Amino acid sequence: MLRTIKPKNARSKRVLQAREPKEVEDPRTAIFVKGTHSGEKVTGVMKELMALKRPNAISFSKKNAVRPFEDASSLEFWAQKNDASLFVVGQTTKKRPDGMVLVRMYDNRVLDMCELGVENWVSMNELKTPKATPGHKPLMHFASELFDTHPRFIQLKSMLMDFFSGEVLDSICLAGLEHVISVSLAPTPASMNSTADNLQGSASKASEGAESSLPKVHVRAYTIRLLASGTRTPRVELTPMGPSLDLVLRRNTEPDPEILKQAMKRPKLRKQDVEKGLGKKRKNIEVDEMGDVRGRIHVAKQDLGRLQTRKMKGLKGGQEESDDSDDESGDEEAAQSRRRKRRKGE
Numbered sequence: 211m212l213r214t215i216k217p218k219n220a221r222s223k224r225v226l227q228a229r230e231p232k233e234v235e236d237p238r239t240a241i242f243v244k245g246t247h248s249g250e251k252v253t254g255v256m257k258e259l260m261a262l263k264r265p266n267a268i269s270f271s272k273k274n275a276v277r278p279f280e281d282a283s284s285l286e287f288w289a290q291k292n293d294a295s296l297f298v299v300g301q302t303t304k305k306r307p308d309g310m311v312l313v314r315m316y317d318n319r320v321l322d323m324c325e326l327g328v329e330n331w332v333s334m335n336e337l338k339t340p341k342a343t344p345g346h347k348p349l350m351h352f353a354s355e356l357f358d359t360h361p362r363f364i365q366l367k368s369m370l371m372d373f374f375s376g377e378v379l380d381s382i383c384l385a386g387l388e389h390v391i392s393v394s395l396a397p398t399p400a401s402m403n404s405t406a407d408n409l410q411g412s413a414s415k416a417s418e419g420a421e422s423s424l425p426k427v428h429v430r431a432y433t434i435r436l437l438a439s440g441t442r443t444p445r446v447e448l449t450p451m452g453p454s455l456d457l458v459l460r461r462n463t464e465p466d467p468e469i470l471k472q473a474m475k476r477p478k479l480r481k482q483d484v485e486k487g488l489g490k491k492r493k494n495i496e497v498d499e500m501g502d503v504r505g506r507i508h509v510a511k512q513d514l515g516r517l518q519t520r521k522m523k524g525l526k527g528g529q530e531e532s533d534d535s536d537d538e539s540g541d542e543e544a545a546q547s548r549r550r551k552r553r554k555g556e
Contacts (some may be wrong), residue, residue, distance in 0.1 A: 230291050237376045239294040241268045244505050245301030246275050251308050252300040255328050258453035262374065262431070264344045268292055278311050281462060282320045290318040296356060296373055306460060312369050316473040322465040324369055327458035329426070334452035340433050341451050342389035347376040349434070353394040362424065362459055363395070384444070389451060396425035427457040430452055
């Protein structure tokens with residue numbers, strides 16, 4: 211592990227602050243690592259996935275003797291050094307040919323892992339079709355009920371969502387959706403229906419090493435074209451852009467319950483703390499859609515009839531009020547002169 215270093219200047223301090231935990235995290239960075247022997251197919255698939263993941267992707271050009279299921283110390287070191295939370299390790303062996311291991315990290319520790327076998331790969335270069343702009347967030351589509359019921363496919367869905375998810379967006383613009391990644395499964399065997407008993411039996415078989423009983427995973431990428439339809443909702447056409455590959459589930463490592471609980475923990479005042487900057491929750495204060503802070507003030511009922519408006523200079527009116535005041539002052543002067551005459555007469 212890397213030792214903690216106290217920042218010596220403002221630049222290093224900003225870098226350390228950027229790596230601290232946040233309420234809304236930055237896009238996940240993925241590191242692509244080649245094993246001692248990766249093979250041409252696995253190397254090509256990793257390049258295609260890195261093209262979809264850019265600009266949040268780091269590639270290690272050299273070969274590394276790394277075995278994630280036996281020793282994950284190298285991955286933890288690289289994760290802390292590069293501030294990355296995802297790994298794609300390509301390794302080809304005689305027992306497990308054309309294998310890729312997806313590793314997910316939390317707090318520079320391994321959270322869970324999933325090994326996939328690559329089959330029937332078609333590169334982007336073979337499909338002479340338009341490509342999506344690098345850096346755009348894709349639309350994910352999972353077409354099977356097993357992604358919500360079977361534990362192995364639930365884990366795979368979660369890892370793929372974390373891998374392809376970019377920045378957190380508050381709203382979606384249709385013009386910004388350029389490509390969609392569709393993940394579907396082969397025909398489900400009869401032994402893997404939606405009943406609880408069969409699901410438990412299939413999960414136990416998979417844990418014992420019967421990966422062949424699980425259906426294959428088909429990953430396809432398409433570009434989106436929005437065409438006029440005569441209505442407010444446009445007509446959508448999908449064009450294959452690649453890559454196209456089939457995956458076979460192999461070994462996996464379930465996340466530790468305590469680490470998973472910490473990773474899934476969210477603060478209570480996420481909206482006030484991060485998005486609106488209000489800190490702790492305050493009474494009668496809210497933020498509108500434009501981000502302006504608005505407060506509500508409660509004032510007791512006032513009796514406006516008791517206000518002395520004549521003695522307040524700020525409430526003097528226009529010419530009419532001044533004329534009325536002149537007439538009243540003239541009447542008072544006439545009354546005072548009469549009183550004086552009466553006193554003299556007496």
